[in-house]
Amino acid sequence: MIQPTVTKVLVIGYVWPEPRSSAASGHVMQILDTFVQQGWDITFSSPASPGAHKADLGALGIREVSIELNNSSFDMFISELRPDIVLFDQFMMEEQFGWRVEKCCPDALRVLETSDLQSLRHARHQRLKERLKVSADQDDFSVLFAPALREEFELMATTDLAKREVAALYRCDLNLMISEVEIELLVKQFGLPRELLHWCPLMVELPTTEPKAFEARAHFLSIGNFRHAPNWDAVLWMKSTIWPLIRQQLPDAQLHIYGAYTPPKAMALHNAAQGFHIMNWAEDALQVMSAARVCLAPLRFGAGIKGKLVDAMLCGTPSVTTPIGAEGMHDEEPWPGAITRSAVQLADAAVRLYRCPADWQAAHLAGAALLGKRYQRATHAPALIEKLRDCQKHLHERRTRNFIGSMLRHHAHKSTQYMAQWIEAKNRDTQPTRNA
Template identity: 25%
Template structure:
């Protein structure tokens, strides 16, 4: 009996799927069809404990909703019966709230149950009641007409929201140029993924990308443009919704209205964006059922024909019904794969920040960006951080090996960027062989052999000297073999023009937002050093700072505190601790120290490239005392944009001079900010990328 029931369920599911794909699709595009069928029978994911749901057996209404009289967002929930689902939805909203001010409008579409009487007692809820049944579209349009918010968020009553549900959607409109619609990642109650954005094929068939997959899979956790998002959780600007005259009533009572709205939004030059950080649980089928031949659900077939007729001129440019899913979702955008040693984390090091910002720029310039760490590891935080800027992360346990991935995606790639010589060297031959048409870009980050050579000279270490020579041979070999080499410093660019005159070497330096000086001189106090122990020059610098520089400074001015920020292991913390020294470790946000300290320090005695700690401080208008090594390659001028000292006594003198001289402090602050704007801002990096990569795509 159980087996029979299982087979019956599978047969129904297969029948349902085949309603979504045409016979011609089976004949012309078997691979794409089989891909979608296979998704139906994947192992079910387990529900995440972070998505705890409200019980449908709880018949209580929330006593009040955390709404606003001056809402930025109007949440519109159309309902027709199903009071238990509506109450659970409202309780989830009451539980999680939002940072942005919002209002909740429930449009009661002539419900026959106790919906109106029960919801009338919920404080803060705006309850509208249609005099007759208008259907989903009529109710949504009625709610929009009454809304006071600058944004509308249409939400099904058979949903439950999770932390950040509303604010993450709003972020899309702040972060993404021309965002017209933002939609949530929809999850089934059993924990499977329901939708990660929608695809429309040329025959007007739709498909929910990722259906029945694991919602944790990194493939579904990055922002991207999509054909449509489900009206179960859809945000749009009120002015744009009104300009487009709302949901098109030709689709009354429901189905295809959200897809039609998305196509209308795209037709006026705005974008439809899938936002995975906004997670909404959706009990699909509760409102309209699942039978394509009965009830409201039958309009899915009827309205598909209406949609196909209205948008015939656009559908001819959509992927064919037999297209592979992975190709259908990305379109014709140029594709770049980036491989680095580790998945970048902006709070870990300046190299991570530079890589993240380069990926932001590449995506802004029209690229599809895919990232893989050499060890294929990535934390949830790192996946989310890259997903927020529209970058797909390839990582365990979801992605295949680099070789397998290249075999599948080689025809989509225009470029592969290999970062750091010890990552580029072992992967170069594989990439060249597997994706011969892709340009290979070698990002040095800094010239490792220069840094190692300077460390060897500083320490007198003969083993390090041999290592530096070995690194030099590997790096120079890669520079000659790759299509483009990126360096961060004009000094390194000049060095390579002599060492490898035939190589294509481009300058793409650090990239920083210009935060500006946000606090005056007088209230600031203390000095700060930023740098983790994962980078040998930082280890030497902080040892010299705490043992050679700070003791005489503290003796002269004990009120000046030293703040150390960065990954510092426990044994080192014990060694570095002392009077006036505060060790904070790694922090997610440097802003408090950049805004509240009076001076940033960069006492590096060896190294290469451009120093992110110097750039970062200057981007906040925080003056820097640095060594010559720490300030090289940055077009800085001593006394105008930085103070330079190369011995302990000179360093102490420079700190004391700057700490008490407000006029000098302001001059250096202004000079540092001007330096960042001219050489290290997004505008400067954008232009550098255009010049550096002229043949890899539409830059």
């Protein structure tokens, strides 16, 4: 009896996953778990050093392998492994290792996990910086939240980061997109074929227990990795403008801010007298979210969808955010809290939810409904596996249709191969011979 072959997957990670530190790592772990449930043979590799909160991949049966940049030993490693699927975690890993995958395993399905469009996040950050240069007003940031997709494209199109990122998307056979808004931006403005993009948002199990009631909760909460620039900017906006407005209406209010890798500059903002508490890293993000009455996420720039806001829904905690924070997260469904465009609006909405049990309960229920409609693991995990299998089955046809991707892979292979040879030769104090 012929035994069915087991699908081999190689993941090349920008970092080792830390699901309790960032939503991006959480999403990677959800994808890995989906593969584990299929019984696939999974190897996770990364050139990064393990972080303080690294997940125990070995406990899931996932092999861990450290790799190096610009080192031909990777060629031997991947040639011996012979993966059926190679998943790049963030486009920089495709840039660094994609040409080696092309050389050693050309028939492997190449998949890119984007997390978010980094070029979109960067362009929006630049727009915020320009806005802050021309106006000292810290209240109304509507201008940041108004642009149509065409305006976002024009902001991104001239940047090197966008050119690099979109090229990587073309070179892959499938790209996992966490936000439908970003899919529309790529298809309608950048011209990417829709078949290269697959919507794969955060995938969660629905809660089986009733969250804490309004009366059992206290305090405001904000959470997010301090290394992520949008989170740090949100903390600064809360400190300078939003939190003083909330304290004017609720003099005894307390704000607890949690985040991994808390830098000294963040700890310097701690002020117990003002009710502004920097709490460092949360051992269990869902536990602290469940105890809070309102989640604050005043994001002035960013991309993708926000794990903290999905966590808020899981815990039944209403959230107050901006159009950037809610982008791509709720389609036309009611938001479980409030979406605001200014510091005054955000403070007023937060205070209303904190004070009013009826408004709080309505937001609480909206969160549960939104989870069920858009973020169920039971829906998205099977869809992901089905899409990957279909891509494997029709890989030749897909690559033939994606001529731009094939062309970019060809040139990336040649130019990066030469550069890698040059680097390795330089390390040996010899000069390589360039092959035509």
